[in-house]
Amino acid sequence: MRGKGKGMNIMKKFFIVVFMTLTLVSALSGCATKPPEKAQYIDISVQQAKEMIDKGEVFILDVRTQEEYNAGHIRNSTLIPVQDLSKRLNEVPRDRKILVYCRTGGRSAAASEILVNNGFTRIYNMKGGIIEWTTAGYEVVK
Template sequence: MNKQDLTYIAIFLVFLITVLLFALRPEDSPSVPESPAGFETVSVEEARGMIEKDEVFILDVRTPAEFNSSHIEGATLIPVTNSGGSNLSPDQLLEARINEVPRDKKILVYCRTGHRSITASKILVTAGYSDVYNMEGGITAWIGAGYPVVS
């Protein structure tokens, strides 16, 4: 083998390695597809703006006791779980009452601190809702920002 042959082999190997690197990039590799969240998390400031424009259905997913202690004016209570010692029957929870949530409006979901509302937002997206907004920090952040509540 002469020097020219080695040069051609080296060029071919570099070309081959380059093609393989591009062909096997992680974003192109087959993998288990992740389910997109399908909802947007918004701050209490953004949530208040949405409410002031009257462009959302406000969904409180806490327990009845939590709702009665304080809630955002105009909110509809549909609990997502039986947390906090609530004894609601399964037919009183969000999955069973999903048809009470309008499909023609944006949905603003909140709970006490933002954890149950993530679960509720996922339930809504799975049921085919597309304009779902989770209020980050829940009513705790809302009250902390000095925004009004109904008791």
């Protein structure tokens, strides 16, 4: 009788170990197949953008046309029209925060997506664009 009881204990331990192993493998495989979260850009107000600019925290990227830029732009901004951005990514620093703006916010959102999709991680889209900027009374230069 003793031998039979001892064999049952070994079998119980074996099944417990197998069950725990399968549970662990199942849990770990669920984690391994979960896709990583996609990097995203952050929408900010013109007031937040002004604070970042005043602190010297950002590279300012204007994605409008040359004509729009000539009519008035944020001081120290760099013009790369959104349609040229994919070909000119080497002109955008990867080691700084990037503030992106356009006329009203549509093209800058598209440009922000291009940057994120190309590995840039600290992207800030200025909602409302230069229209909102000037409405707030902030300076533009020609």
